[in-house]
Amino acid sequence: MAGDIILGYEGSRGSAAALRTAVAVARAFNATLVVACGYEVSPVGGEVADYAKVVQRLGEEKVAEGLAAARALDPTVTVEAVAVPERPVEALLSLAGQRQARCIVVGGNSERPLLGVILGSVPHKLLHRSTVPVLVVPAPEE
C-alpha cells in the first residue's frame, strides 16, 4: 500500500530501537508498519534446499517477533510481517518499491562500526541506493 513504513528488523539491539521509532512514525502518519527481514543463502557449492528452509524459518520467526513487539508497543497501529528471500538491502528496497513506501527505518551500525566497514553496512547501502527516505536509528547507549 502506498505510504507504508518499512522496518528492517533482524532482532539486534539496533533494530529494537528502530522498531520503537518505526511504531511512532507509523502512528504519526497513520500508516501501515511492515516489519521486514531479508535473508539469503549463498548458492555457491551446490544445492541448498534444507539449509534455505532452516534460514527461512529463522526469518519468519524474526519478523513474527518484531510484529509481536510492535503490537505490544501500540495496538492501534496496523502491522504486517514479511520475510523476503533476498539479501537484506535488496529485500528492503524491493519492498519499498512495491509498496511505494513513505520511508524505510533501520537500526544503525553504532554497535560495531568497524565490522560494518568490513562486511558492508545495511543502512549505509540503503542511504545510497534507496529512492525513498531512509531513517537510521542509533542503538541506545548502555
Added chain:
Amino acid sequence: MATRQAAVEAGGEAGSKGLKSGALGLVSTTVIGVASTAPAYSLAASLGLVTAAVGVHSPAIMLVAFLPMLFIAAAYYYLNRADPDCGTTFTWVTRAIGPKTGWLGGWGILMTDLVVMPSLSQIAGKYTFDLFGAHGVANGVFWVTVVGVLWIVVMTAICYVGIELSARTQVALLGSEIVILAVFAVVALIKVYANNPSGSIHPALTWFNPFVGSSGALAAGVLTAVFIYWGWDTAVTVNEECDDSARTPGVAAVLSTLILVGIYVIVTVAAQSFHGSDYLTKNSADVLGALGRDVFGSVFYKLLLLAVLTSASASTQTTILPAARSALSMAVHRAAPARFADISPRYLTPGFATVVFGAVSVVWYVGLTLISKNVLGDSILALGFGICFYYALTGYACVIYYRRHVLSSLKNLVLIGVAPLVGALMLTWAFLKSVFVYSNPANSSTGNSAYFKFIHFDFTVWHFHFYLKGLGPPLVIGVGLLIIGLPLMWLWRLGRPEFFEHARQTAETLDGPAPPLTPRTGSGV
C-alpha cells in the same frame, strides 16, 4: 500470517544480480563450475603425484579421470532433481539404499572435506612465502604451518560471516587464473622447442595412452586425478533456474568441461615437457612454484603464484561451505547433534558447524604436520579414497533410486542407468586397487614408511597378485577415517535411533521432487 505469501510475491520480483539463486547467467554458471574445482591449486597440489604414479602418461590420466566424474555428474543431476538438499549423498543414499549407508555417505563427505584442508593450507603457506621471495622459509615446516593455520582461521571466519565475492569479481579472478595457466603452458612449450631446458622432452602421442603401465599405476593415477575434477559436478548440476533454464545449465556444463579438461591436459603436457616428468615427481610439493621460476620471468612467476593462492582460497571456501552444510543437513535429519543445524542469527550461516569444522581442521592439519613427512602427498592420496567412496555411493544410489525408470527410454538407460553405474564401478575399482598399491611401501613415491606391518599377505590367484605389507599413510588416513565412521554410527544409533527408522524409497516419477525425508517421530524439515 501474511509472511509466506508476501515472501513469495516479493521473491517473484527478484531481479538478476550477482550470484543470486534463480538468476544465474551462462557466464556465472560456468564460472561457478570451473572455480569450484580450482584449476591452479589442483594442478599445484596433484601434478607431481600423478607423474609419480604414471610417469609421462599423466595427460592420459587427466582425460581418463574425467570420465567417472562426468558419469557421476549425471547421478548428481538426477538426484538433485528429486532432492535438492545440501546433504547430497547423505540424503540420497539414505533414500535409495538405507539410513545406515546414507549416514556413512555423509560421514564420507565430512571426512573428505577434512582431509583436503591440510593440503589447501600447506599450498597457501608455501606459495605465500614464495610470493614474497622467502624460498628458504617456504621449504621449512614451522612457518608454513603457522601461515597454513592462519589461512584456515581466516577462511573459516569468511565462511562464518558469509562474505561473498560478487559474480563479476569471481569471473575476473577465474579468468585471470585460466589465462595465466594458459600462458604458462604456451611459454613452457615454446621454450621446450626453442631452448631445450635441461631434461626437457618433446610431447609424444603415447602420453595420451593410459593403458601402457600396470593397472595398479592406472588406478593410483585415477585416484589422484579425480581430485582435480572434484567439485565440478556438484556445481554444474545445480538445478536452479537460470536466465534461460532450458539451455543455460547444459551449455554451461559443456563449456566448463571443455575449459577444465583443456587446461588440465595442456598444462600437464607443458609442465612435463619442460624438465621431464621425474622433475615434477621430485618437486611434487611445489610443482608450479618450482617450474614457474624457470618458465617465467619474475613478474609472471608472481602472477602464477597469485593465481594458485586465489584458486586455493576459492577451493577452501567451496570446502568449508559444503562441509558445514552437510553437517547441517545431517543435524536437520537427526543424524547428527542438533547444534550442527544452528544458524548464526546475524550472518544466517550454519555458524556452529562452520566453527567446529574450522577448529577440527586446524587440529587435524597441525597433527598431520607433526606425524607426516609429506603432508601434501598424503592428503591428496587419502582424499582420493574419500572422493571415490562417496561418489561411487552416489552413482549406485542413482541407479537404485531410479531403477523403475532406467528402462523407460534410451536416454534414461544411458543417463540414470549406465553412466552412474559405470562411473561408480570405475571409482570402486580405483579405490580397491589403490588399497593394494598404497599398502606396498615400494609404490610410495612419498618416501613414507608403512604402519601396521603385521598385516601382511602375498599371494597370486590366476593372474591377480594380492600383496599387502603394512598400510601406508594415505591408506591409514583415507580409509581409516572412513572406517571410524562405523563405530560412530552405531553409537549415534544407540543414543538417537529416529534417523535410522527411515524406510527406503524409490522414485515415483523422474522429474518430481521426492517425498520429504521425515523421521517417524518429531518433525524434520
